[in-house]
Amino acid sequence: MQLEGRALSWRYGNGPWLFQNYSITIQPGEVVGLIGPSGCGKTTLGRLLAGYSKPLTGEVKVPGRARNHTGYDPVQLIFQHPERAVNPRWRMAKTLTEGWSPDTELLESLGIKEEWLQRYPNELSGGELQRCCIARALGPNTQFLIADEMTTMLDAVTQAQIWHTVLHHASVRQIGLLVISHDHALVSRICTRTLTFG
Amino acid sequence: MNRTSTLYHDRRHRRWNERSRTFISAILALILLASIGIGSWLLGSSGLSVQLENRNLAPSFLHLFGTDWLGRDMLSRTVKGLWLSIRVGLLGAACSVIIAAAMGLMAATLGQTADRIISWLIDVFLSVPHLVMLILIAFVCGGGLKGIAIGIMLTHWPSLARIIRAEALQLMSTDYVLVARKLGSSRFTIAMRHLAPHLLPQLLVGLLVLFPHAVLHEAAITFLGLGMSPHQPAIGIILSESMRYLSTGMWWLAVFPGLGLLLTVRAFDKLGNHLRQLVDPRHTHL
Amino acid sequence: MPLLEVQQLSIAFQQYTKGSRQQMVTVMEELDLAINEGEIVAVVGASGSGKSLLAHAIMGILPANAYISGSIRYNGEQLDEAKLKSLRGSEIALVPQSVSYLNPLIRVGKQLQTNKDSIEQHSERKGLFERFRLGEHVARLFPFQLSGGMARKVLVSTAALSRTRLIIADEPTPGMHPDDVAEALKQFKQLAAEGCAVLLITHDIEAAIRIADKVAVCYAGSIIEIAPASDFSGAGNELRHPYSQALWRALPQNGFIPISGTQPSMGLGLQGCLFADRCNRAVDACKVSRQESRQIRSGIVRCMHAT
Numbered sequence: 001m002q003l004e005g006r007a008l009s010w011r012y013g014n015g016p017w018l019f020q021n022y023s024i025t026i027q028p029g030e031v032v033g034l035i036g037p038s039g040c041g042k043t044t045l046g047r048l049l050a051g052y053s054k055p056l057t058g059e060v061k062v063p064g065r066a067r068n069h070t071g072y073d074p075v076q077l078i079f080q081h082p083e084r085a086v087n088p089r090w091r092m093a094k095t096l097t098e099g100w101s102p103d104t105e106l107l108e109s110l111g112i113k114e115e116w117l118q119r120y121p122n123e124l125s126g127g128e129l130q131r132c133c134i135a136r137a138l139g140p141n142t143q144f145l146i147a148d149e150m151t152t153m154l155d156a157v158t159q160a161q162i163w164h165t166v167l168h169h170a171s172v173r174q175i176g177l178l179v180i181s182h183d184h185a186l187v188s189r190i191c192t193r194t195l196t197f198g
Numbered sequence: 199m200n201r202t203s204t205l206y207h208d209r210r211h212r213r214w215n216e217r218s219r220t221f222i223s224a225i226l227a228l229i230l231l232a233s234i235g236i237g238s239w240l241l242g243s244s245g246l247s248v249q250l251e252n253r254n255l256a257p258s259f260l261h262l263f264g265t266d267w268l269g270r271d272m273l274s275r276t277v278k279g280l281w282l283s284i285r286v287g288l289l290g291a292a293c294s295v296i297i298a299a300a301m302g303l304m305a306a307t308l309g310q311t312a313d314r315i316i317s318w319l320i321d322v323f324l325s326v327p328h329l330v331m332l333i334l335i336a337f338v339c340g341g342g343l344k345g346i347a348i349g350i351m352l353t354h355w356p357s358l359a360r361i362i363r364a365e366a367l368q369l370m371s372t373d374y375v376l377v378a379r380k381l382g383s384s385r386f387t388i389a390m391r392h393l394a395p396h397l398l399p400q401l402l403v404g405l406l407v408l409f410p411h412a413v414l415h416e417a418a419i420t421f422l423g424l425g426m427s428p429h430q431p432a433i434g435i436i437l438s439e440s441m442r443y444l445s446t447g448m449w450w451l452a453v454f455p456g457l458g459l460l461l462t463v464r465a466f467d468k469l470g471n472h473l474r475q476l477v478d479p480r481h482t483h484l
Numbered sequence: 485m486p487l488l489e490v491q492q493l494s495i496a497f498q499q500y501t502k503g504s505r506q507q508m509v510t511v512m513e514e515l516d517l518a519i520n521e522g523e524i525v526a527v528v529g530a531s532g533s534g535k536s537l538l539a540h541a542i543m544g545i546l547p548a549n550a551y552i553s554g555s556i557r558y559n560g561e562q563l564d565e566a567k568l569k570s571l572r573g574s575e576i577a578l579v580p581q582s583v584s585y586l587n588p589l590i591r592v593g594k595q596l597q598t599n600k601d602s603i604e605q606h607s608e609r610k611g612l613f614e615r616f617r618l619g620e621h622v623a624r625l626f627p628f629q630l631s632g633g634m635a636r637k638v639l640v641s642t643a644a645l646s647r648t649r650l651i652i653a654d655e656p657t658p659g660m661h662p663d664d665v666a667e668a669l670k671q672f673k674q675l676a677a678e679g680c681a682v683l684l685i686t687h688d689i690e691a692a693i694r695i696a697d698k699v700a701v702c703y704a705g706s707i708i709e710i711a712p713a714s715d716f717s718g719a720g721n722e723l724r725h726p727y728s729q730a731l732w733r734a735l736p737q738n739g740f741i742p743i744s745g746t747q748p749s750m751g752l753g754l755q756g757c758l759f760a761d762r763c764n765r766a767v768d769a770c771k772v773s774r775q776e777s778r779q780i781r782s783g784i785v786r787c788m789h790a791t
Contacts, residue, residue, distance in 0.1 A: 014628050017388065018525060020574075035244075037663075041695075050380065051380065052376055052380075054440050059405075069379070070382070071382045072380075072381060072382035073380040073382070075380075075383075076380060076381075076382070077377075079373055081373075084373040084374065085373040085374050085377050087374045087392055089395055089396065096595075097592065098377075098378060098381050098383065099380075099381030099383075100381075111744075111745070111746045113415055113746065113749075115749065116749075123499075124532070125530070125531045125532020125533075125747070126531040126532065127530060127531045127532060127747075128746070130530065133377075136381070137381075139381070141293070153531060153687070154687065155528070155529060155530040155531060155533075155687045155731065156687075156689060156731050156732075156734040156735045157730055157731055157734040157743060158530060158531070158735075158746075159734065159743065160734040160736075160740050160742035161734075161742040161743075161744075162508055163740075165741050181660070183664075183736065185735070185736040185737040186736040188736075189736040189737075190740075215500075215504055215506055217500065217503070217504035218504040221504065
């Protein structure tokens with residue numbers, strides 16, 4: 001039941017290889033940190049694992065992912081910029097319930113307030129939006145969560161709050177976490193295992 | 199916050215905000231449309247008959263817009279012509295927009311094969327001149343309203359479909375649509391819930407651009423004898439005919455029908471602009 | 485006299501409530517801030533606390549449905565639209581958040597020039613590229629061809645002309661590699677040493693305290709504390725406001741301790757201290773009236789408990 005990327009490679013066009021034959025496994029309930037300089041392909045690796053693009057070589061094995069990538073994906077990705085990950089014309093209630101209907105308990109634990117649900121994304125701050133994106137991605141079928149610079153744009157208090165909640169849910173539900181970040185302090189604080197990339 | 203003074207955003211508090219202005223212009227456009235429609239129904243066809251004793255009369259109380267060289271009442275002709283043109287134009291433009299939206303969305307969501315086929319179709323249709331195509335279709339369908347409407351809807355969609363396709367493809371690669379795929383939304387759901395609302399402004403603009411285009415083509419085809427019968431007063435025919443008589447000083451032949459067309463187009467243009475402002479997220483709160 | 489002085493700045497947005505009815509939503513209230521020449525002031529705080537709005541208000545680039553009141557003085561003179569127009573891009577420079585603020589279709593070198601440039605500035609820009617070790621060829625690149633670190637240097641170089649007296653940097657560091665952050669910060673420090681006033685807007689407290697002289701902490705649309713950067717150290721006991729302390733203690737390297745609750749939404753017309761419902765020292769008085777700013781230990785704070 002592990003998330004496995006085997007011998008993955010990626011480059012843009014005919015450019016230099018960002019990574020070649022890179023293999024990675026994440027066990028359920030594990031918190032893996034992926035750290036490296038900007039532009040080294042961390043984000044691309046996250047996207048390959050989450051099924052957003054196909055690796056040029058190798059394969060990504062995910063238990064429960066449909067072959068044609070339809071249906072709710074057991075690997076969910078959280079983006080650095082939440083404002084781009086929500087439809088600007090949708091009220092938050094619609095956005096939150098796109099994949100599943102989060103219960104009030106989860107919303108409360110993430111600090112999502114009732115009154116946000118009737119607002120549009122441009123009326124919420126980045127931190128508030130990111131909480132909503134996380135709630136949206138924590139559906140019952142989520143087995144792995146890839147957090148790509150999830151809290152980079154947020155202030156320290158919100159960052160700590162969000163990570164405490166996410167880590168709690170991940171450990172209760174045995175969700176495997178991949179934390180992509182450039183922040184050594186954060187990664188060494190929350191991760192059980194750290195990979196240096198690039 | 200009543201103590202707010204504007205510091206360097208010099209905007210006086212406006213009496214009407216964008217939403218009420220949109221509402222008002224929609225009402226005005228509707229009133230115009232309704233009055234032309236009802237007017238053409240009330241006026242009956244008596245004004246269209248040839249009355250040689252009433253030739254070339256300047257505007258008077260009996261004939262508000264004057265009469266033409268065959269003694270036909272210009273008010274009746276103008277109103278009926280506008281109504282006919284609006285119907286043909288709106289029908290043709292609306293159908294083109296629907297086809298364009300469907301094609302654009304399908305090209306963007308149904309995968310590469312569908313995209314290739316649709317792009318090829320667009321290129322084929324664009325490579326044949328509109329008028330040739332229109333003549334062919336109008337000829338096959340037989341003249342009259344039906345032939346023109348079908349002709350217009352089949353020839354005007356490709357240019358808009360191309361824009362819609364490009365826009366939809368761009369939307370397909372936005373983060374939130376990618377997320378929607380991973381949350382299990384089907385292609386159809388994405389096309390309907392994510393793409394279509396975003397494309398609405400483009401479709402509206404498309405409708406407004408196509409509308410006068412359709413009216414013009416309708417006039418052209420009629421002029422060539424393949425469209426409406428010359429007895430039916432289409433605004434395009436009236437205008438082109440009156441050009442010949444302008445030099446003789448009969449200004450009313452062109453002025454009133456021209457003004458009518460201008461007013462109609464302007465009303466819809468204004469409405470379209472207001473709507474576009476409202477659907478633009480940057481202006482939602484003005 | 486400070487170079488830039490913001491007094492009692494309030495910003496409100498006009499928004500639709502229902503149908504065509506509109507109301508004013510206050511997003512920033514009575515903000516005071518001053519910057520002297522050669523000084524770096526960092527504004528830190530939660531996202532949505534209004535720190536970017538402050539930059540936009542100073543640059544006059546708020547959206548059209550914003551109404552502002554209060555005064556912004558530059559060099560002792562009221563900064564109005566006409567004045568701003570002549571200063572923007574010459575004496576006052578904005579370092580934007582990312583290269584996405586550049587036109588993707590125009591070569592970098594061409595874009596950096598403004599129509600206010602004379603021959604003198606022209607040659608100065610060339611010198612700047614050398615100083616930032618960018619190389620002549622960079623000027624001929626398009627924005628998308630720049631790497632992250634290069635882009636940052638290019639953006640900073642837009643501000644680094646000698647005629648510039650005030651630099652407003654909006655979130656210049658997030659997502660950057662530590663080496664690049666250090667490089668960018670060094671550039672600001674150097675500009676300040678040459679007499680520039682720098683307003684650094686960031687949520688990265690670490691970066692802020694490394695170069696700033698003073699740090700202003702923003703919360704829910706008001707500045708709740710302005711402290712010397714050296715006060716951000718140890719367990720944060722030198723800090724005056726409970727929110728500043730919470731912010732400091734929530735850093736991964738300082739305990740990673742969150743406090744509960746979220747920043748109140750703006751425009752609710754809340755009474756009393758905006759932090760009261762998250763504060764463990766809040767008393768009844770906190771919930772009734774808002775604290776005025778007061779001076780404590782060479783800092784300014786809006787809290788009645790501060791000592």
